[in-house]
Amino acid sequence: MSENVLHINPLLAKVKLPGRVFQLPSKGLFYPPGVLSDTVKDGEIQVKPMSALVELKIRSADLLISTKIIREITQECAPEILYPEKLLSIDVDALFVFLVASTYGNKKSIRSMHDCDGADIHDYMIDLDPIIANPRNKCLDHRDVLYQCDLDNGQTVYLKPVLFNDAIDMMVLRQSINEKELIDPTSITSKELEDLVIRDLMAVIQSVSTGGPDSVLVTDRKDIDEWCRALSKANVERIVAASARAGDWGFNMTVKLTCKDCGKEYDHQIELNPINFFSG
Secondary structure (H helix, E strand, O other): OHHHOOOOOHHHOOOOOOOEEEEOOOOOOOOOOOOEOOOOEOOEEEEOOOOHHHHHHHHHOOHHHOHHHHHHHHHHHOOOEOOHHHOEHHHHHHHHHHHHHHHHOOEEEEEEOOOOOOOOOEEEEEEOHHHHOOOOOHHHHHHHHHOEEEOOOOOEEEEOOOEHHHHHHHHHHHHHHHHHHHHOHHHOOHHHHHHHHHHHHHHHEEEEEOOOOOOOEEOOHHHHHHHHHHOOHHHHHHHHHHHHHHOOOOOOOEEEEEOOOOOOEEEEEOOOOHHHHHHO
């Protein structure tokens, strides 16, 4: 009978801290059932402090090309995220910020260099609180309009934010083409460049209406892919512009710093690459 008694390790009582509750910039509005736990309301998740092992994984692994690492991190630090591969790219960026704030507090050291003459790299202390408190997501209250693009052929495109998985795929594809171009610029085919454009479009398109009085909504990915390849340049540009407007929300990672060399204030864009972000 004693074998069935649940063992609780007494050593973990002061090691596993409760963490903090943060709201994802998306407020959970774009996720189907199964991505977040049923306990999550309005996108508010509990984020536990990182253990030394988790932080080691973040520092040594390139999170931008590994969804496996994201899964390991969320399992330990944000277990209410059940399917991290389906997170929006913007929410993954926010998760990095939450992990730092939950583990170390709201003050974070960063390195930056101004563009003034004779500038050097200096350490600066920034406050994460204003960033976390300003997700710039009020526009999502009108997402039905925000994520809709009418084309000049009478069709309507329904857009979506970029998923973390899609962002990784697009980055890997661009990286592959850039590497080929460095070796031999003439080796890049028009098909590869076309695939790059189509991949970007497919990442932001949820569905497309056929248009007209008997319009139906098409969600089949193969049909949409073929349709994208037949679009005019003007309509492609219209979709790209609409997607850029619709995706302009989430944390503003630009902070004001005062140069330690010339004394002038300047803008610094915090890089959310996990290796750089967590190393300061």
